[in-house]
Amino acid sequence: xxxxxxxxxxxxxxxxxxxLLAAGHQVVATSRNAGKAATLPFxxxxxxxxxxxxxxGDQNLFTYFEQPDAAIHLAWEKLxxxxxxxxxxxxxxxxxxxxxxxxxxxxxxxxxxxxVYEYGLREGELSEDLPPAPxxxxxxAKNQLRVYLEALRTRYPFSLKWLRIFYVFGEIxxxxxxxxxxxxxxxxxxxxxxxxxxxxxxxxxxxxxxxAIICSAxxxxxxxxxINCCSxxxxxxxxxxxxxxxxxxxxIELNLGYYPYxxxxxxxxxxxxxxxxxxxxxxx
Numbered sequence: 001x002x003x004x005x006x007x008x009x010x011x012x013x014x015x016x017x018x019x020l021l022a023a024g025h026q027v028v029a030t031s032r033n034a035g036k037a038a039t040l041p042f043x044x045x046x047x048x049x050x051x052x053x054x055x056x057g058d059q060n061l062f063t064y065f066e067q068p069d070a071a072i073h074l075a076w077e078k079l080x081x082x083x084x085x086x087x088x089x090x091x092x093x094x095x096x097x098x099x100x101x102x103x104x105x106x107x108x109x110x111x112x113x114x115x116v117y118e119y120g121l122r123e124g125e126l127s128e129d130l131p132p133a134p135x136x137x138x139x140x141a142k143n144q145l146r147v148y149l150e151a152l153r154t155r156y157p158f159s160l161k162w163l164r165i166f167y168v169f170g171e172i173x174x175x176x177x178x179x180x181x182x183x184x185x186x187x188x189x190x191x192x193x194x195x196x197x198x199x200x201x202x203x204x205x206x207x208x209x210x211x212a213i214i215c216s217a218x219x220x221x222x223x224x225x226x227i228n229c230c231s232x233x234x235x236x237x238x239x240x241x242x243x244x245x246x247x248x249x250x251x252i253e254l255n256l257g258y259y260p261y262x263x264x265x266x267x268x269x270x271x272x273x274x275x276x277x278x279x280x281x282x283x284x
Contacts, residue, residue, distance in 0.1 A: 001219050002026045004065050004102075006053070007074035008046075009036045011172035012113075015211035016072060017042045023215060028065050031075070054090070056097040062105035070109035071102060072218050078138075080176055082117065082264060087141035096148055103156050110149070111218040114164040114226070116203075118143045119269070125234075127272040128164070128226040136264055146226070159221040161279075163214060166230035166271050169240070170206040182241065186250045194258035198238025203230045203270035213276070222282040223275065230271030 003020055007013040008029035018041075020027050027046040031037050034050040049065055053075055062068075077091050078084050099110070119126050120133030134140040146162050153160060169179050178195075185193045205213075213229050238256060245252060261267070 001069045002028060002066065003218060004028045004030065004068035004071040005074065006030050006072070007076065008042075008048070009033050009040065010074060012207055012211060013074050014040060014042060015207055016074065016214050017046060019211050019215040020218075021045055025219070028068055030065065053098045054094045056094065056101055059101075060105045061098070061101045062107055065102070067106065070111070070218050071107055072214060073099065073110065073112045074214075076113070076142075082136045082138040085137050087137040088144070092141040092144060095145055099145075099149065100152065103152060103158055107158060109159045109218070109221060111161040111163065111214065112146070112149070113214070114142050114146060114162045115139050116164055116166045116230075116269070116271070117264070118146075118164055121264075121266045123266045123268050125270055125272050126228065128228060128275055159224050161217045161224050162226045163217060163229040164226060164271075165210055166203045166205060166228065168207060168210065169204040169244075170208070172207050178241075182244075182252075186245075186252050190252060192253045192255045194255045195241075196237075196259045196261050197257045198236065198241065198254065199267065200237045200261065200265065201234045201268035201270065202237055202240070203232065203234060204240060205229070205231050213280075216280055216283040220279065220283045223279040227275050227279055228271035228273065230273060230276070232271055232273035232276075234268070234270035 003025050005013055005017055005027060008017060009031035017027050017029055028049060029046040030049050030051045032052040037043055037048055047066060078086060117136060117139035118132045118134050119130060120135050122130060122133060132143045134143050149160055168177060171179060182193055210229055238254065241254060
């Protein structure tokens with residue numbers, strides 16, 4: 001299958017492309033930074049087509065990207081700036097125009113990266129049938145894009161898989177997160193690592209696990225709609241980190257309670273994997 005991957009120069013994009021190639025798919029990769037893409041390991045193994053999503057016009061993008069059988073849309077800006085209002089303005093508009101162009105010209109199979117933050121401050125096990133309740137511009141924009149695409153399906157029949165990605169623990173290049181902060185502290189020889197109280201209950205996946213789920217979701221069309229991309233295994237944050245440190249032989253003390261709990265996250269949340277398991281079964 002020929003699969004288009006946007007956001008190819010990002011850390012998750014590279015892992016997704018790696019998984020697709022290993023599964024025997026032909027990959028059309030795109031990003032706005034052609035120079036950076038040329039330095040990445042997958043570059044000579046894919047069809048690379050540079051494109052800036054902000055510049056979408058009348059060009060037939062389905063043809064430009066060589067008429068892919070499916071598309072995986074990972075591209076998005078300012079991923080660490082959840083409260084930036086640009087998500088609901090220029091960024092959302094650009095992504096609507098880009099995906100509409102592809103669909104109007106023939107794309108029949110689309111997988112998009114959503115976010116756990118679309119659920120807002122809901123507690124407990126989160127299932128896909130819960131109404132979204134985002135409280136920040138980033139997840140609100142993602143949810144608006146999903147609603148727009150669902151409406152577009154009434155005019156142009158296509159398969160839409162919206163993967164709500166839960167909490168990531170592991171290295172994603174050029175993205176600052178708990179893992180990179182913790183690892184940097186260890187490598188710098190710090191004696192302590194400042195963090196919140198650690199009582200939050202979370203649902204973690206590694207970047208490679210997320211990439212594997214995305215690659216399973218994209219080719220199949222039996223299971224679509226909103227799908228949680230999660231482990232379904234709730235774990236207390238401080239216990240998870242302590243286990244990670246012990247398993248890797250890292251000697252650093254956790255300074256619990258140094259930071260307040262984030263105001264944009266619930267204390268206890270994890271994902272239902274019922275629909276995800278159906279997807280993985282359909283993908284076999």
